[in-house]
Amino acid sequence: MKKIGFIGVGNMGSAIIRGLAVRDDIEIHGTDLNTEMIATLEEECGLKGQPDAKALAEACDFIVLAVKPQHAESVMGGIAPVLTGDKCLVSICAGLTVETLKGWSGKAPVIRIMPNTPAMVGEGVFAICLDDADLTEDMKAFIPDAFDGLGLVKIMAEKQFDAFTAVIGSGPAYVFYFMEALMEAGVNLGLTRQESTEMVEALFSGSAKLAKESDYHVSQLREMVSSPAGTTIRALLHMDRMATRGNIVDAVTESYERSIELGKK
Template sequence: MSATLKSNITFIGGGNMAQALIGGLIARGLPSTRIMVSDPVEAIRQVLQEKEIQALNNNVEAIQHADVVVLAVKPQVLATVLKPLQGLFDGKLIVSIIAGAEIETIAELSGTDRIVRVMPNTPALVQTGAHGLYANENVGSDDRDLASQILAATGLTIWVNSEAQIDAVTAVSGSGPAYFFYLMESMIRAGKNMGLDEKVATALTLQTALGAAQMAITSSNTPSELRKNVTSPNGTTQAALEVFDRAQISQNIQTALAAAQKRSQELAHELSDSTKTT
């Protein structure tokens, strides 16, 4: 974290993900005086100012003394935000957490190719995020380390070998929390159908999800091995898993993630096309 502690970091966009990163950085020792946020929404600026974060509504002023600029705006306003800043990023590292924004698109709009692209996920809000990162050959090892330190403030950081793999990261971890929430919803509903109180079914489901994840993270066994360990022959777990297999749940999950990956690719192309016509 030493390099990060010496950096001035500006966030363009102060929404939930930006606030999660800011909270994680401060918790790790970055002085709030080294953080600045630019956001057009007054309510967001007030929230940040109450936390002693410098917040203003002026992107040019905000990035003036920044070493790192974190882009955290909605994809549809990317061109509007970056075009007035073109040529002002000399000496600065850009870290983009904008879904679908390819490095080439950001480079064309910003006038710099010193860019790290990140696909975060929402558990970053509770410091348990999973972040996929990619940077091309224009980003050196020091910049990679700096980007890793910033994102590690809210969870796991994984570098991928090609920008195309960011679409796979989007499908697996970017959208992934929704898949687990979907399973939780279904388990809670099943518990209620079997006579459990909704609060009881919810508590059991959520704690089981937490426990299973913690076991998978800390165990030397793979998830497949852990599943087999709790599946007694002709037991209750096997009865449930046989229903999953007959319904081809595994194959359907793989098909679903492939659809998410394809949509991520489409969104990137749509954003690239839209910025060329803006």
């Protein structure tokens, strides 16, 4: 049985813990200043609480660093002495490169993971970097398999992580931004806020399901709704005049460039 420990059980850490808890081949440990959340996860998921990060690192095979990036270096300073080569450090901290983490981890190999927030409902997208040459085949097999039950897993080179961050890591915010705009449009046109909210939520979940399950490309699915001289094509042409598509691409590029900047700090 593999022992995997979480340093930090905030929103993302606890979401991953809950997803892994369904497996009977994993023993989950955790530590956090929020002792109430530890107690909750102990009751809900069978989590084994640890008094501190060093005790957790000593007890576990895989140590998941799930703290805010600005706190990571100090946490690593406390656990590096017990990170032997047979343990694996798994980081979900945004912006911290494998090279940086390796410098802090001592002898332990490093796996870097970039999640997105739909992981909180079991529908996440995870980029997993297995670039570290010190990783064993067992380590490289276990982590992708463990996270597979939490959503879509993609093995990616670290050089692709800034693009992943810009499109997928930040992506939920773009989706919620557009959802919010449609909800406000509905209210402006006379729908109640509850009606507009419920219907827009259903619109997005249904459209995403259609895009995923259909054999048609999203461009073809868009064309199916765009009848000649109809309401939809008129709205889409307005978006084209406003360069909406180009502005979205530019916005994602801004996110990409910011991700690169953060990685250099």
